[in-house]
Amino acid sequence: xxxxxxxxxxxxxxxxxxxxxxxxxxxxxxxxxxxxxxxxxxxxxxxxxxxxxxxxxxxxxxxxxxxxxxxxxxxxxxxxxxxxxxxxxxxxxxxxxxxxxxxxxxxxxxxxxxxxxxxxxxxxxxxxxxxxxxxxxxxx
Amino acid sequence: xxxxxxxxxxxxxxxxxxxxxxxxxxxxxxxxxxxxxxxxxxxxxxxxxxxxxxxxxxxxxxxxxxxxxxxxxxxxxxxxxxxxxxxxxxxxxxxxxxxxxxxxxxxxxxxxxxxxxxxxxxxxxxxxxxxxxxxxxxxxxxxxxxxxxxxxxxxxxxxxxxxxxxxxxxxxxxxxxxxxxxxxxxxxxxxxxxxxxxxxxxxxxxxxxxxxxxxxxxxxx
Ligand SMILES: Nc1nc2c(ncn2[C@@H]2O[C@H](COP(=O)(O)OP(=O)(O)OP(=O)(O)O)[C@@H](O)[C@H]2O)c(=O)[nH]1
Ligand SMILES: [Mg+2]
Ligand SMILES: [Zn+2]
Ligand SMILES: [Zn+2]
Numbered sequence: 001x002x003x004x005x006x007x008x009x010x011x012x013x014x015x016x017x018x019x020x021x022x023x024x025x026x027x028x029x030x031x032x033x034x035x036x037x038x039x040x041x042x043x044x045x046x047x048x049x050x051x052x053x054x055x056x057x058x059x060x061x062x063x064x065x066x067x068x069x070x071x072x073x074x075x076x077x078x079x080x081x082x083x084x085x086x087x088x089x090x091x092x093x094x095x096x097x098x099x100x101x102x103x104x105x106x107x108x109x110x111x112x113x114x115x116x117x118x119x120x121x122x123x124x125x126x127x128x129x130x131x132x133x134x135x136x137x138x139x140x
Numbered sequence: 141x142x143x144x145x146x147x148x149x150x151x152x153x154x155x156x157x158x159x160x161x162x163x164x165x166x167x168x169x170x171x172x173x174x175x176x177x178x179x180x181x182x183x184x185x186x187x188x189x190x191x192x193x194x195x196x197x198x199x200x201x202x203x204x205x206x207x208x209x210x211x212x213x214x215x216x217x218x219x220x221x222x223x224x225x226x227x228x229x230x231x232x233x234x235x236x237x238x239x240x241x242x243x244x245x246x247x248x249x250x251x252x253x254x255x256x257x258x259x260x261x262x263x264x265x266x267x268x269x270x271x272x273x274x275x276x277x278x279x280x281x282x283x284x285x286x287x288x289x290x291x292x293x294x295x296x297x298x299x300x301x302x303x304x305x306x307x308x309x310x311x312x313x314x315x316x317x318x319x320x321x322x323x324x325x326x327x328x329x330x331x332x333x334x335x336x337x338x339x340x341x342x343x344x345x346x347x348x349x350x351x352x353x354x355x356x357x358x359x360x361x
């Protein structure tokens with residue numbers, strides 16, 4: 001059983017994405033942005049994504065995770081830099097830079113396969129490619 | 141069709157926990173209307189969440205009108221322990237869930253007579269990671285650590301440390317028997333959250349409870 005922490009988030013995400021999938025749409029990729037505070041383990045999250053999307057229209061889709069790093073600020077020399085971990089020494093020797101991070105957890109986008117050709121499938125009304133598509137209104 | 145598959149990227153921009161967040165706002169508004177100060181108590185399994193609440197409820201008797209929600213994986217034990225000190229306790233069975241969600245809090249509150257209640261304690265599921273990210277509509281988050289877990293737990297759980305309104309370090313009565321670097325623990329907390337109060341307590345002996353109850357009175361005034 002994969003880590004339940006990632007599991008519950010993957011589960012909420014899958015439910016949310018499914019609301020947005022256009023009729024007959026095949027989802028290739030789902031993109032999320034995650035602040036470092038969430039402590040999400042990408043490998044565990046991938047496993048959970050595969051588990052919760054199995055047997056759904058999202059099966060086989062790739063979960064792309066944009067994990068926003070920690071920002072460290074050195075109280076001694078003022079240097080500011082990004083780090084995957086909250087505790088790291090500064091190049092000036094300071095051992096206690098101030099770590100800050102965000103806790104965002106956002107569904108950023110999804111990438112769907114275009115349905116062209118097969119007219120007999122009926123009007124698919126996939127999203128307009130100008131990005132203005134509000135996939136949400138196709139949810140019901 | 142063979143050949144290349146064309147795809148379209150659909151921007152969405154929504155919070156993943158939107159549904160929970162909205163339910164939490166509903167709970168928050170309801171509690172505010174009733175004048176109830178709500179605490180989300182988060183700590184590792186066995187850190188002493190129930191013991192802290194037992195000792196706290198005992199000391200609040202006759203002074204406040206508390207209610208308690210307690211998330212427990214499978215048993216009713218915590219609820220039974222708390223019911224000795226408080227007549228408004230609802231046990232939320234979380235099954236395999238590793239955290240409480242706002243909908244469970246809303247439903248549990250619906251089972252309680254909240255007339256006259258001015259304080260709500262929510263014992264979250266024993267877990268230092270998952271519960272932090274799920275808003276329950278609380279007024280404050282209490283992060284509970286204990287000496288028996290080891291002095292590195294604040295550093296390893298930065299989300300709880302940064303999100304907490306007060307950090308409690310429980311089981312200080314065991315200090316003589318353990319090697320717990322309290323200065324190091326507090327330095328880690330300080331680095332992540334420079335302003336949060338850090339209070340050493342013992343739910344068993346009552347040590348440190350003046351400061352804890354003082355924080356509670358001031359915050360919920
Ligand atoms: N010595 C000592 N023991 C304590 C203290 N607080 C709690 N304990 C003991 O620690 C054990 C766990 O306490 P609980 O209150 O059940 O902990 P919990 O965090 O509610 O545990 P879960 O709900 O299972 O996650 C019990 O045996 C308590 O008696 C303390 O301040 N000092
Ligand atoms: Mg307990
Ligand atoms: Zn520096
Ligand atoms: Zn969880």
